[in-house]
Amino acid sequence: MGTERPLVQEAVQPHGERAAEAQHIRQKLNEIWILFRIQFAEIRESWIWIFFMASMFPFSTLLFLKFYTVNPTPEAMIRIIVGNMVFAVIVMGINALAQEISWQKHQGHFVYYASLPISKLNFVLAVFLRGFLTSFPSVVIIAAIGQLIYGIHFHYSFGLIPVFLLSMLACVGIGTMIGFVSPNHQFTNLLAQTLLMVISFLSPVMVTMEMLPKMLQWLSYLFPTTYVANAFRDLFIHGWTHAVTVNTAVLSGYVILSFLVIYRFVEWRVER
Amino acid sequence: MPILYEVSHVEKTYKKGKVRANRDISFTVQQGEILGVFGPNGAGKSTLIKQLVGHIKPTSGEIRFEGKDIFKQTNRLARLVSYYAQEPHALTSLKVREVITFTGRLRGMPKRAAEREADILLEQLHLTDVQHKLLKRISGGQKRLVGIAAALIGDMKALILDEPTNELDPENRRLVWNLILEYNRTRGVTVLLVTHNVLEAEQVVDRVMVIDRGQLLAIDTVGRLKQLVDQRLRIEVTSRFGEREKTENALKKWGEVIVLSENRLRLMVDKHRASAIVSEIIEQSDAIACEEYKLIPPSLEDVYFHLGGKEALTHGN
Numbered sequence: 001m002g003t004e005r006p007l008v009q010e011a012v013q014p015h016g017e018r019a020a021e022a023q024h025i026r027q028k029l030n031e032i033w034i035l036f037r038i039q040f041a042e043i044r045e046s047w048i049w050i051f052f053m054a055s056m057f058p059f060s061t062l063l064f065l066k067f068y069t070v071n072p073t074p075e076a077m078i079r080i081i082v083g084n085m086v087f088a089v090i091v092m093g094i095n096a097l098a099q100e101i102s103w104q105k106h107q108g109h110f111v112y113y114a115s116l117p118i119s120k121l122n123f124v125l126a127v128f129l130r131g132f133l134t135s136f137p138s139v140v141i142i143a144a145i146g147q148l149i150y151g152i153h154f155h156y157s158f159g160l161i162p163v164f165l166l167s168m169l170a171c172v173g174i175g176t177m178i179g180f181v182s183p184n185h186q187f188t189n190l191l192a193q194t195l196l197m198v199i200s201f202l203s204p205v206m207v208t209m210e211m212l213p214k215m216l217q218w219l220s221y222l223f224p225t226t227y228v229a230n231a232f233r234d235l236f237i238h239g240w241t242h243a244v245t246v247n248t249a250v251l252s253g254y255v256i257l258s259f260l261v262i263y264r265f266v267e268w269r270v271e272r
Numbered sequence: 273m274p275i276l277y278e279v280s281h282v283e284k285t286y287k288k289g290k291v292r293a294n295r296d297i298s299f300t301v302q303q304g305e306i307l308g309v310f311g312p313n314g315a316g317k318s319t320l321i322k323q324l325v326g327h328i329k330p331t332s333g334e335i336r337f338e339g340k341d342i343f344k345q346t347n348r349l350a351r352l353v354s355y356y357a358q359e360p361h362a363l364t365s366l367k368v369r370e371v372i373t374f375t376g377r378l379r380g381m382p383k384r385a386a387e388r389e390a391d392i393l394l395e396q397l398h399l400t401d402v403q404h405k406l407l408k409r410i411s412g413g414q415k416r417l418v419g420i421a422a423a424l425i426g427d428m429k430a431l432i433l434d435e436p437t438n439e440l441d442p443e444n445r446r447l448v449w450n451l452i453l454e455y456n457r458t459r460g461v462t463v464l465l466v467t468h469n470v471l472e473a474e475q476v477v478d479r480v481m482v483i484d485r486g487q488l489l490a491i492d493t494v495g496r497l498k499q500l501v502d503q504r505l506r507i508e509v510t511s512r513f514g515e516r517e518k519t520e521n522a523l524k525k526w527g528e529v530i531v532l533s534e535n536r537l538r539l540m541v542d543k544h545r546a547s548a549i550v551s552e553i554i555e556q557s558d559a560i561a562c563e564e565y566k567l568i569p570p571s572l573e574d575v576y577f578h579l580g581g582k583e584a585l586t587h588g589n
Binding site for chain 1 (some may be wrong): 325327347350351354355357358360361362363365366370374375377378379380383406469
């Protein structure tokens with residue numbers, strides 16, 4: 001009898017642990033699903049405004065460059081279209097998202113989430129998804145309209161899917177990070193607007209790297225948008241190349257880094 | 273009773289020590305009690321409460337929940353302690369029922385249990401009619417009630433409520449007080465209640481703490497705290513319109529008279545003589561132009577004013 005008891009316990013305990021673990025995983029999946037639904041509800045409420053805001057600036061610039069440039073080469077056309085696609089990501093994924101998160105933070109919205117036993121990982125993932133959903137439509141629309149206006153066709157490949165996802169998430173990561181660390185809403189506004197102008201017009205988004213002075217070239221290497229624009233341009237013109245692999249690797253690094261910075265260093269529950 | 277919270281020498285300073293929101297605060301919260309937290313605006317109540325829920329870290333001192341430092345168990349704390357500070361702004365795009373069920377599910381409740389409890393809360397708080405409306409489309413008072421329902425859903429050990437009845441009409445205030453009492457009595461939930469509504473809170477709290485300028489001035493049972501204030505009873509008399517002076521002169525022979533308004537007076541009397549004086553007032557009501565009277569014992573409001581509510585004292589008493 002003395003030897004039976006531990007055997008029975010051993011048989012029962014792992015099963016109990018497994019059940020508890022499965023229950024924990026189910027709970028975490030439920031949690032992320034509900035957090036997604038909350039974010040989605042907000043987008044559903046204001047999708048017309050999001051669509052308008054995300055498309056208006058890049059669409060205007062796209063038209064302006066169409067009127068301004070005379071007989072552009074196919075490369076120049078793709079550069080203009082890709083530049084405006086990236087512009088759309090900057091508007092929604094960095095500018096608007098940073099301001100939205102900062103606004104929520106300073107309006108006390110995080111108090112609700114901080115009062116619940118949810119994991120920071122899930123909360124950050126839900127915010128990333130929000131950024132992705134708000135940036136995605138305008139990028140696709142600008143790509144479609146751009147091809148129509150300039151009468152060209154992109155080179156499509158399956159490589160577009162990971163590049164597209166990573167491009168969105170890398171920019172969304174920056175926007176989320178700015179929003180989370182924002183000391184006050186005015187500062188976030190100022191920073192987001194400055195970044196919008198600097199990244200869009202003083203980094204190789206609308207222009208090529210060679211067109212910029214050395215100092216801006218060095219600065220451009222800090223922005224994920226430089227790699228987004230490079231990857232898209234190469235993909236649309238040549239398909240998947242070594243340069244696309246390098247750009248994709250850098251973008252993956254940006255996604256991981258921004259996620260880790262938010263996850264590890266940003267305190268959302270405890271104010272010191 | 274077992275101790276739920278243990279607060280030891282908590283200090284919270286801002287701006288490099290220039291602003292001291294909480295100064296050397298120590299107290300305990302017993303499991304199952306309702307503790308009222310009173311104090312004037314800017315007294316440091318909300319800062320203290322935010323430290324109790326683990327949203328702000330004290331500059332020094334320690335806060336323990338069930339014997340363990342709360343900052344070593346923030347997730348567990350969020351599971352066991354519900355905090356209500358305002359309506360749930362973060363969820364304005366959701367429907368009322370979703371707000372409550374989602375909150376329950378984020379606290380770990382199974383879907384059906386969360387829905388069942390949400391339905392009960394919707395009914396208790398008279399929100400059933402608006403359950404399918406977006407939170408942003410209902411009235412301010414209803415939003416507050418939804419916030420309270422969201423705070424109440426789930427199996428919590430403690431409820432920390434910061435001004436739960438603000439902006440509510442009398443009927444809804446009563447509804448909320450009754451619900452808080454019910455949760456305390458039937459589920460044994462410990463309640464920490466920050467409110468300015470001292471008169472209403474007096475009906476539900478077991479103990480009271482008064483905070484002013486970041487310091488804990490007093491913490492005790494309602495009965496013992498009342499002994500701190502003027503033990504004289506107050507007889508509030510309404511005189512016939514235009515005859516206040518007549519009433520005032522007549523009342524002066526029984527004690528100190530304070531004029532409250534054009535035809536309202538307060539007579540302060542020794543509690544042992546109160547019964548006899550009331551009888552005389554009734555007998556002479558015509559002669560002294562008394563239209564109405566009421567006898568008021570020392571209240572928690574008096575304690576609040578006596579200890580901390582200096583602003584209110586000037587126009588309240």
